[in-house]
Amino acid sequence: MTRSRSWLFVPGDDPRKIGKALAGPADRVILDLEDAVAPTKRAGARALVADTIAALATENRERVCVRINPWQEDAANDDLQALKATLPASIMLPKVRSIDDLRAVDSILSQLESDTGQPTTKVIALVTETVSMTATMPAMPSPPKRVAALTWGGEDLSAALGASANKFADGRWLPTFEFARVQCLLAAKRFGLHAIDTLYTDFRDGEGMQQHANAALRDGFDGVLAIHPAQIDPIHSAFTPDAASVAHARRIVAAFAANPDSGALQLDGRMIDRPHLIQAQKILNRLE
Numbered sequence: 001m002t003r004s005r006s007w008l009f010v011p012g013d014d015p016r017k018i019g020k021a022l023a024g025p026a027d028r029v030i031l032d033l034e035d036a037v038a039p040t041k042r043a044g045a046r047a048l049v050a051d052t053i054a055a056l057a058t059e060n061r062e063r064v065c066v067r068i069n070p071w072q073e074d075a076a077n078d079d080l081q082a083l084k085a086t087l088p089a090s091i092m093l094p095k096v097r098s099i100d101d102l103r104a105v106d107s108i109l110s111q112l113e114s115d116t117g118q119p120t121t122k123v124i125a126l127v128t129e130t131v132s133m134t135a136t137m138p139a140m141p142s143p144p145k146r147v148a149a150l151t152w153g154g155e156d157l158s159a160a161l162g163a164s165a166n167k168f169a170d171g172r173w174l175p176t177f178e179f180a181r182v183q184c185l186l187a188a189k190r191f192g193l194h195a196i197d198t199l200y201t202d203f204r205d206g207e208g209m210q211q212h213a214n215a216a217l218r219d220g221f222d223g224v225l226a227i228h229p230a231q232i233d234p235i236h237s238a239f240t241p242d243a244a245s246v247a248h249a250r251r252i253v254a255a256f257a258a259n260p261d262s263g264a265l266q267l268d269g270r271m272i273d274r275p276h277l278i279q280a281q282k283i284l285n286r287l288e
């Protein structure tokens with residue numbers, strides 16, 4: 001996938017916010033047809049989203065994702081029908097219940113693509129919004145090829161469980177939600193997909209957002225969801241390595257390049273081996 005650190009949600013019925021999101025620095029913009037749009041506004045939102053995609057400049061095409069409604073609701077099919085002439089680069093599928101939902105969406109998209117001669121639409125799966133999917137993730141079979149990323153959310157899982165909170169007072173996830181987050185991360189990595197951490201709801205809390213984004217990177221996530229333009233800078237700053245880490249990573253790569261026959265070396269009195277080289281390369285890749 002092209003650069004995809006930050007994923008900004010925008011209600012699909014709000015032309016002003018859509019314009020701002022596309023003009024702003026978010027790597028990806030998610031035009032929402034699901035929870036951010038009242039059912040009475042859905043038809044209008046579908047038309048606005050389809051027109052927005054049709055009018056996108058080529059360089060913006062890859063940036064736009066559309067969150068459709070859950071596969072278990074008729075609205076999902078109406079969403080896809082409204083989008084079929086202008087399929088977005090990616091679709092986010094919420095409230096996934098099992099691999100069957102992903103397979104069903106895969107086959108409909110394949111049909112639409114072959115009917116209209118459009119390129120492959122990727123799928124981003126929200127895998128922790130139903131109890132069935134969350135509970136069975138370690139046994140999930142390999143998803144269809146078009147699934148490019150997995151992400152998770154704590155709000156719909158709370159509702160599905162009947163839980164009255166998802167965080168401790170100090171902001172850490174309660175165990176069930178930490179479990180869901182870890183399952184999402186592990187499943188994504190198991191299948192070589194991007195892992196996208198969930199959003200931080202308190203969008204006026206810049207410091208909290210920064211810690212949230214730092215934790216996402218620290219734990220191995222490749223990106224973070226956002227709901228407000230003010231959350232994009234903290235995400236990019238978390239995912240941009242500082243000068244000291246870049247310099248250190250370059251020294252590790254140089255040390256191995258200078259000693260191609262050594263598996264383990266020392267740098268400043270510390271042992272470095274293959275995992276350190278992989279980490280160093282990951283840091284340097286983030287510069288691009």
Ligand code: COA
Nearest residue numbers: 008009010011016017018020021032035036203227228229
């Ligand atoms: N994308 C683009 N622009 C946004 C935005 C977003 N997600 N959220 C806010 N803005 C814009 C506002 O329009 C406003 O611009 P303006 O003054 O030029 O009109 C500016 O940023 C500041 O917004 P602010 O006043 O701080 O917030 P708000 O009260 O307008 O909106 C929310 C708050 C939460 C309603 C809004 O951030 C939002 O709609 N977020 C996305 C919700 C969503 O999609 N949820 C689904 C996933 S959970």
Ligand code: MG
Nearest residue numbers: 035094155156
């Ligand atoms: Mg939701």
